Amino acid sequence: MTTTETTGTAPAAQPDGTPLLHASGVIMRFGGLTAVRNVDLTVNSGEIVGLIGPNGAGKTTFFNCLTGLYVPTEGSVSYRGTVLPPKPHLVTKAGIARTFQNIRLFANMTVLENVLVGRHTRTREGLLSALIRGPRYHKAEARSRARAMELLEFTGLAGKADHLARNLPYGEQRKLEIARALASEPGLLLLDEPTAGMNPQETRATEELVFAIRDQGIAVLVIEHDMRFIFNLCDRVAVLVQGQKLIEGTSDVVQSDDRVIAAYLGEPIATTEGDAGTDAGTDGATDAETDTDPDGGSAAGEQENDR
């Protein structure tokens, strides 16, 4: 009947701290298609880790395995040393929050309500206390609202708290998804292409936002196609190609790896002799970005359909 603030979800902001998330040997098969092949990944507290790879590499699928939306065919995911059950709500409760590649807001709820839904795991009032509305209920509700408003301030959406989510411009919808995810007071935030469809300014702002999130002691694992964004931001980058982890390391290591460039140019992974320069690599990235646009189109199209 009371709100329980989670304890211990705000570790100190120190990169390369203790392992937070540890995925080992994750395999995801859809019938004959193996979308994720034996991927290991560790995210330490206070870290920003990037996950890149061409379209269809299995990045989103890997996220879904981490968050319990898919039950991995093999392998396990543990968070703070305990193995996570493959149920999305339990994963969120444990402290992992996420956003979606194709924005999945609660379109007909207000911006504030969207964030309040994110508080679900951190509050406990059930139906009875909602019907009785005792002082405890009001206190918990007020605290949730205050926290939600804080998050809206943090993401710069406070002025639009009463707007319907579907009426927000595209960039703000992405921000709202992040605010909603943060409302669950996560220790680790998974962002799936947070800047897809954004203009350069908005991308820059998102970069700042991700740094600010990390400074609050929340580790971030981010999928992105914008190479500049990734290499500016990430302490470590892992590259996924055809479901396999190709390489993992610091930005410099990954940036100069020939196989990565080759993969972005669409050459077979095995051939490592690619002599394409960094220029070509950026081109590849731009291509990949354009490819994701139909997604953005459909999301905004839905939003347009409101009348």
Place this chain on the structure above:
Amino acid sequence: MTDIPTTAAAEILGTTDPFAPRKDPFVTLPLPAARALTLLGAVATIASTFMSWTYTTDFPGDLTVNGYPGGLQVITLIGAILTGLIALGAFRVKGLAWLVPSRSNNAVLLLAAGTFATTWYTVIAIAQELGGLANLDPGGFVAAVASLALLIGALALPIDRHPLEQPDADYYELGRFSENGAFRGTWAWLREARLRHSELPVADPRKLPTWVQYLAIIVVAAAGLKVLTYGLATGYTEVFVGYLILVAFTLWSFSAAGLTRQFSQITTDHRPFAMIVGVLAAIAYPFAQNNEHWANLGVNILIFGTVALGLNIVVGLTGLLDLGYVAFLGVGAYAAALVSGSPYSIWSGTQFPFWAAALVGMAASLVFGVLIGAPTLRLRGDYLAIVTLGFGEIFRIAVNNLDGVSGPKVTNGPNGIAQIPDLSIFGYNLGDSHDIGSFTLGRFANYYLLMLVITVIVVLIFTRAADSRIGRSWIAIREDETAATAMGINGFRVKLIAFALGASLAGLAGTVSAHVTYSVVPNPYQFSGSAPPNSAFLLAAVVLGGMGTVSGPVLGAALLYLVPEKLGFLQRYELFAFGVTLILIMRFRPEGIIPNRRRQLEFHEAETEVPAPRAPGDGAVTAGQAGA
């Protein structure tokens, strides 16, 4: 800024914004002439109702008297007066401008159309029923011509309409039809003729003095009661049709005028007061008319509306399609009947007090709700719809067979449990008539008041649950179940709570329903039928009224109950008519008569412009096409 019509501004700038709203008349006349014609038409129509419209008194309602309007003439009169007032308001006449806060002539046009429709309906009905135009008095012709002038005048006013379509625009939404120019041309005029007034800026009613806001709530509640009792009192189908036409157009016109938006803002700001006034108006209903038939209608509407409200938790808030919901009403009714002390009950000796019977009814429905919900709510998709549809039928068939012959003797099969004694609460026997002052409360009036208490409880449960952590999680699941679970919501648990709560509220209504009807039989508890309490009608009430709202399902229930009751001639086509209505509603107003959650952006005209839904959409659409 907002005073300059956008089209004019665009002309000045020499550009045409294809999506700009426009203000064009349907009929070309100089503006002063159009205004004069509208007002003249209204005055002439008012005058015509004081003349005789027909020679004989054969036509229902006495339309023969000179100098005193009767029957349908009263409806025309009211329509014409309202049109005149709204027109003066729309023309910004001092003192009346507040009537049309949106400044839109659409309000005038809609009321003029309503007045025209009722008047012409009357004239045509007279001619048709009495056999020819010869039966019309000059007054009838005057009325027809005057209301036509009124309509033409209103059509010549600048009307807020949908933007013009670019001749070369690419109608991607029409898919392969986009190549077909003829098809496009055929319907373009119709699309362009549509009125568009929902986004017009409206003055914020919160700036009004508080007493004015309270007064507005009281006046609207009193007027609502008056209009409702007037409609019920209409003795003839013809009058009721005229009444329905005028009420529908008036409400539409008020929404075009922006009054509805202002009023809903006022009620949200003063919710407790609005609820109290609403309840008082509902209590006044059996006193405002001393007629047991209407009181009976009132109880049935309340029962139907309450069950629809329970279903609204399941369908409207949580988005679960329950096609057998009426079975829970049946479970409650049978449970209450069994412990009512009826001689036909298997426990004929036991007679529970009402509160205990109500709890038994709720508990029984709750158990069934959990039994049905637990296995199916784990699955996504349409399983629930199929299982509940099956459960609804199983319930009816099972009760039919638990008669001691085909199965154990519990429900007496098709004969049901009869002779259910009347309730007695604190020594007040609901079966007897009671005199209160000069008013007499009959049996149905008593039950009406009891049911009103239950409706208020259910409304409180609905609103409190909807605006809480659990209610938000229901809505989140309705909006996007995957995202909801990813936000930490245990989908199964939350859906089960919604389902069980909905079921027990239906059970609660069932306990009263059992006593009101004296007996409980299996027949009404089926998927679809021609009389209201069946699953299809309940669903229709929710969808028609407005999913997720409180007043929507109650209004939907009232309409679904009243229209067949009053329009006897529809009897045979009733189901067909409902089907057509539902399809039309789903196509043209999917949010129902009373839309949910639209107030957010309505009073922001000064601070921020409405975020143009087009701007991001456009770019994205282009990108989508490029990608496709």
